[in-house]
Amino acid sequence: MDDTPQITEDEFRRLADFLYRRTGMVFTETKRYYVERRISERIVATSSQSFAGYFAYLRSEIRNEVEHLINAFTVNETYFYREDHQLACLSSDLLKERISGKRPGDTIRIWSVPCSTGEEPYSIAIWLLENWKDVDAYDIEIVGSDIDTRVIEAAVEGTFGKRALMKLSSELIERYFHELDNERWQILDDLRQSVRFSRVNLIETKETRPQGRFDVIFCRNVLIYFDDESRRVAAENLYDNLLPGGFICLGHTESMSRISPLFEVCRYSGAIVYRRPKELRA
Amino acid sequence: MSDYSKKRILVVDDAALVRTYYRSALEAHGFAVEEALNGLEGLEKVLLQPFDLVIVDVNMPQMDGVTFLHTLRAKELPISGIPALVTSTEAGIQDMAAARRAGANFYLVKPIKQETLAEYAAILCGAAR
Numbered sequence: 001m002d003d004t005p006q007i008t009e010d011e012f013r014r015l016a017d018f019l020y021r022r023t024g025m026v027f028t029e030t031k032r033y034y035v036e037r038r039i040s041e042r043i044v045a046t047s048s049q050s051f052a053g054y055f056a057y058l059r060s061e062i063r064n065e066v067e068h069l070i071n072a073f074t075v076n077e078t079y080f081y082r083e084d085h086q087l088a089c090l091s092s093d094l095l096k097e098r099i100s101g102k103r104p105g106d107t108i109r110i111w112s113v114p115c116s117t118g119e120e121p122y123s124i125a126i127w128l129l130e131n132w133k134d135v136d137a138y139d140i141e142i143v144g145s146d147i148d149t150r151v152i153e154a155a156v157e158g159t160f161g162k163r164a165l166m167k168l169s170s171e172l173i174e175r176y177f178h179e180l181d182n183e184r185w186q187i188l189d190d191l192r193q194s195v196r197f198s199r200v201n202l203i204e205t206k207e208t209r210p211q212g213r214f215d216v217i218f219c220r221n222v223l224i225y226f227d228d229e230s231r232r233v234a235a236e237n238l239y240d241n242l243l244p245g246g247f248i249c250l251g252h253t254e255s256m257s258r259i260s261p262l263f264e265v266c267r268y269s270g271a272i273v274y275r276r277p278k279e280l281r282a
Numbered sequence: 283m284s285d286y287s288k289k290r291i292l293v294v295d296d297a298a299l300v301r302t303y304y305r306s307a308l309e310a311h312g313f314a315v316e317e318a319l320n321g322l323e324g325l326e327k328v329l330l331q332p333f334d335l336v337i338v339d340v341n342m343p344q345m346d347g348v349t350f351l352h353t354l355r356a357k358e359l360p361i362s363g364i365p366a367l368v369t370s371t372e373a374g375i376q377d378m379a380a381a382r383r384a385g386a387n388f389y390l391v392k393p394i395k396q397e398t399l400a401e402y403a404a405i406l407c408g409a410a411r
Contacts, residue, residue, distance in 0.1 A: 103371075104371035104372075104373075104391075104392060104393075105341065105371035105372070105392075125299060125302075128299070129299065129302060129303050129306070133393055133395070134393045135299060135300070135303055135393070136297075136299075136300045136303050136304070136369070136392045136393050136394060137371050137392040137393035138371075139297060140297070140299055175306050176302075176306075188302065190298040190299070190301050190302040190305070190317070191298070191299075191302060193298040194297075194298035194299045194302070
């Protein structure tokens, strides 16, 4: 099949409703072309005869088709040390504050969600090795989560192309990666083992809650894909996933103050971050 | 950069990030580094290959660092004579004493600067300074 399928306005609306209920992502009429392209790919991949046939297949939950479709929709472009002013803020300010109530040997939990193909959680690990003097004195647990199972598989494998590594110096690449063929690099086994990956949908409390509570959460450039209601649910889930006094970093164009009143805004030299208050408010 | 490429060091620590941190510190000075995830694996490695130094954490699953040292020192020479540097987050006198009794040559409290680790490693390996 080469052309995009014929989807009526009513069919598009039903599909958008379905995707919204399952993922929290909003697809308006303006994204119709984009949606049709992805649907077209999935109709071919599932050997469906028509949109109606495909939609029935999708709703019947056969062979994880919902997951495949979500995978086709999510955007996974990222690179190491992206928005590194926040990583600088992590090592210079946030962790200092978090360890003030801890003892050496205690656990520090950091969550990268969505983690895409692993660039962000691995960046956190490398950044801490390079820039945080207490890196060996605490039990650092880094968790990477994403809604897209396909990217999680890639993250676990930990191989990257030139583009993903463009911000890393050749010294860092040499220190933490080994070169494969075809201009691909694989991150060292120890670093792969230092990050645990899991599949999580941010608007499903039953999926976020088992991840436990974190000292710092990086949740960058995903809330922009949600509508107000899903954003609020996601913010509440993220709040639950933070230890009291824990921090959350969003993308530089995002503002938690517009989404939820639960968090305190904190200004550090390098970044604006949000904090779950230490004490419950009355 | 000094070159200690003839010297072989075994790093025994259950935390992957810490192993990476120590490895990169030591490799930057030319040491050859092997790793083990706990005392049991550490013992297996020293029985299989020669080492000039073991750097061992205290709190680890399966077998902790103090038990590892006791067991190591009870082996035959030359294995029993491998110098051991203990690294730990525990800074108490009794923790250090327990490590010494078990056969530690030196004890460093985490966090440890990469330069400091490499310096002590060089001394304990008997490498020329």
